[in-house]
Amino acid sequence: MTLSKLLAKDNNFAMGIFFIGALTSACVLSTVWQHWDWLSSKLTRLTTTTTRAPQTDDDERTEEVEEEVTDEQQQAEQDAKEKSAPPVHLRILQAFSPQRTWRLLVSLEDQDIDFPLIHLLRILATFMVYVNLKFIMAGHLPLTNRDAFVGTVNRYWSLPYRLPLLPSDLLLLLLSGFLNANQLSHQMEATCRLSFVRNVATKACRYVPTILAVLGFQTWILPHLGTGPLWQLLVAENARLCEENMWRSALSMQNTADMEDMCSPFTVQLSLDLQLYFLGALIVWLYFTDPEAGFFLCGAFHAMSVAVRYSRTQREHLAPSLFHGLHVNKFYRTANLIYTSPITRATSYLLGIGAALLFRSESGVFRIPTRFKRAGWALAVLALAWCLWSPAAGLTSKYVYKSTDAAAYLAWSPLILGLAICWMILIAPLDKSIVQRFPHIARPVVLLSRLEIPLQLASYVVVLWTTASVKEPHQFLMSDLINLQEIACICYFNFSGPLLTQSKDKDGAADDASMEESTELKSDSPEPTDSIWPSESDPEDEKSSE
Known part of the structure; x- marks a missing residue:
């Protein structure tokens, strides 16, 4: 056609x-x-x-002098135009300038340059989101050596990608809360007031057009760019969900729908960021007007968030990590009750706000004795180790789910790991001087950090595209989890165009040996123990392969 x-x-x-x-x-x-x-x-x-007509040498010299004068006048006029505020329609037109956008993205003069570690953490979180998405999408691939795939992803190095709280909650929301509180504090110190409506409008105008552009591409253009056995299951179904729920994205209300009904699940981070921004602005305003009320409100929300996470996990038998034998219904229920709820995700955002206010109150200088710094770093390392080691038992096929252990981990891990990350941001020996000494290295890092949201949106589109384009069975390779061509395509998707920009899976049954062993130790989960990625192939697949 x-x-x-x-x-x-x-x-x-x-x-x-x-x-x-x-x-x-x-x-x-x-x-x-x-x-x-x-x-x-x-x-x-x-x-x-x-x-x-032809001119003499004297005329040419006179003309050269006049041209130099006119060039200086034009430069002066241009500088005067830049200093004067242009009309609204010209400012809207200037917002689409690629040169202006590029200059702002690589600028080393903004407030976020004071915290180089934040940019490194945002790049790490973006990469973890990509690998986590590849980890989930790999369950749809027609692999001929599924046993090798299960054995590979059951190793300890895959644990950071099995915990959605790490990249999505602790790194993204915490860093966003820190930067937003630092900006709002600077505005309060300069003007003694908050332009709340203007700040919210600016934040929405920065994210919503990009989301709608990418969702429009997924809905109306991507379905016509390929074919394959998985194309209708993944791309066509994703386009249908986008068309039904695009109004939620336009209003930053993606988390009002269930995770299985979202066409781009990672956009829920933006809606949570915008919704928690209201709470952050209130706490910052109370900190400058009534510090006691602000401290009480922040502590009350912390306690409420921990209690809600614990009670929901204990009552609904939720899973904090993707373990072998996890039923897909439990995965979606955990996403709907924990990851898309503002009250359960408020802990990390509030920790970022508290760290930013502490930094502003101390003027960025913390006079802590050396022995206490060493103790603080030791506790931070122990917190990181506990948050990564505690769910490691879920990697084995003999793992037995206990709702009490899952509730304790989901309730306290955001608080413990968030405190460790805040300590690193405040105490790490990284400041603006490092950026000024190595500008050529700092500019690419800052650029990738500021393109965090477009990179995540592009990651979902590219991974969905490549997964749905598979047309025949193949053997599992490490490139199925980390594909350099996909990473290059994601970067090209952001820089080449003007945008700067799940379906449920129930494949097979669990291993017979693990089923026999699970009869001895029974899990308290009400869910069946069907695996998302079974280690055995179906009889129909074996017949077709023969």
């Missing part, structure tokens, strides 16, 4: 192409407007040189 026929047949596809063309045109117009003075001077010189 030709492109013209497809455009005439599918109105949504035509509308998606139209919006991409309009966005590209806006970028071109913004670039032309930004360099209009230079272009007009070149056009004027071109038209005058074709019509004027």
